Amino acid sequence: ELKVEQNPLFLSMQEGKNYTIYCNYSTTSDRLYWYRQDPGKSLESLFVLLSNGAVKQEGRLMASLDTKARLSTLHITAAVHDLSATYFCAVGPQETSGSRLTFGEGTQLTVNP
Amino acid sequence: NAGVTQTPKFRVLKTGQSMTLLCAQDMNHEYMYWYRQDPGMGLRLIHYSVGEGTTAKGEVPDGYNVSRLKKQNFLLGLESAAPSQTSVYFCASKDPPYEQYFGPGTRLTVT
Numbered sequence: 001e002l003k004v005e006q007n008p009l010f011l012s013m014q015e016g017k018n019y020t021i022y023c024n025y026s027t028t029s030d031r032l033y034w035y036r037q038d039p040g041k042s043l044e045s046l047f048v049l050l051s052n053g054a055v056k057q058e059g060r061l062m063a064s065l066d067t068k069a070r071l072s073t074l075h076i077t078a079a080v081h082d083l084s085a086t087y088f089c090a091v092g093p094q095e096t097s098g099s100r101l102t103f104g105e106g107t108q109l110t111v112n113p
Numbered sequence: 114n115a116g117v118t119q120t121p122k123f124r125v126l127k128t129g130q131s132m133t134l135l136c137a138q139d140m141n142h143e144y145m146y147w148y149r150q151d152p153g154m155g156l157r158l159i160h161y162s163v164g165e166g167t168t169a170k171g172e173v174p175d176g177y178n179v180s181r182l183k184k185q186n187f188l189l190g191l192e193s194a195a196p197s198q199t200s201v202y203f204c205a206s207k208d209p210p211y212e213q214y215f216g217p218g219t220r221l222t223v224t
Contacts, residue, residue, distance in 0.1 A: 009153075033212050042203065043156075043215040050210065088155060099144055099209050100171065103155035 002027050004091050006104035013079045013111050021107045023072040023089035031092045032065050032072045033101065036085045043088065047074075079111045115139055117216035119204050125222045126194045134189040134219050136204030142214075144207045145187040146171075147179060149200040150218075156203065162187055194223045 003026040013019055023032070031050055035043040047056045049065035049072060056063050060083065062075045072089055086108045090101040120135045136145065143164050148156040158171030160179040168179045176198060178190045187206075191198060199222050205213040 004155075031210075035215075042217045045212045045214070048212050090156075099207060099213070100146075100158055100161060101156075101213065102172075103157075105153060105155045 002029070002091060002093070002102045004089060004102050004104040006087075006089055006107050009105055009107060011107055011109045013076070013109065015080055015111055015113055016078050018078065019076050021074040021076075021087055021089075021109075023074070023091075023104055025070050025072075025091045025102075028070075029067070029091045029093060033090045033092070034063050034072070034074055035088045035090065037088065037106070038085050046087075076109075081111050081113060084109055084111045117204055117206055117214050119202075119216040119219050121219060122217065123220050125224065126191075127224055128195060130194050131190070131192050132194065132221075133191075134202055134204075134221075136187045136189070136206075136216055137185055138204075138206040138214075138216075139185060140206060140208070140214070141184070142206035142208045143184075144209065144213075145181065146205040146207075146213065147177070147187065147189045148203045148205065149173065149198075150203060151200050159189065159202075194221075196223045199223045 005024045034046040047063040052067040054065045060077045065072045086106045088106045090103045092101045117138045146161040147159040162181040165184040180188045202219045204216040207213040
């Protein structure tokens, strides 16, 4: 059974600071997704990481994937209030098994002025 | 292009009542999914479909049934609602190998 663990689950940051959210998973997979969810809203896709060593950046967020360590990181640079949200990582097996995703519990990020 | 839509947005049921949640997508995606989201537990997969006329069980299928009679629609049914089914339900669709696109969610309360 695939298990996905995120840490921390709660993160309170000051604006301008840097921090990293970690996503560990238990079985081999080379597909990892990061989503953002604002309170009361749906999930918005941030990054799709499909191979070992993949790194993607969008604005102040950068995601990376190490399939050998079964670890993905979401790095936040110089945080701003607008980044306050819950961030989920999700891991999936190969496409032949219906592309099912297993989600982590989510990291609730609060960026304080 | 509306993407993924869900009907209804909110619903309150009494224990034992039944209802159907409708998910529709206009992106011609093959795969569709139903998840539930509970506080502190992330999203858990209920059922999914890899094409018209197909369905399969996910992680938490008990108490739910699904149908995919048309490619663009995926229905989630609760035959006899229980308070444990109080949750927010999300539908998603995708075309492999790309990411899943999520609907706005349905907030269901069972009293």
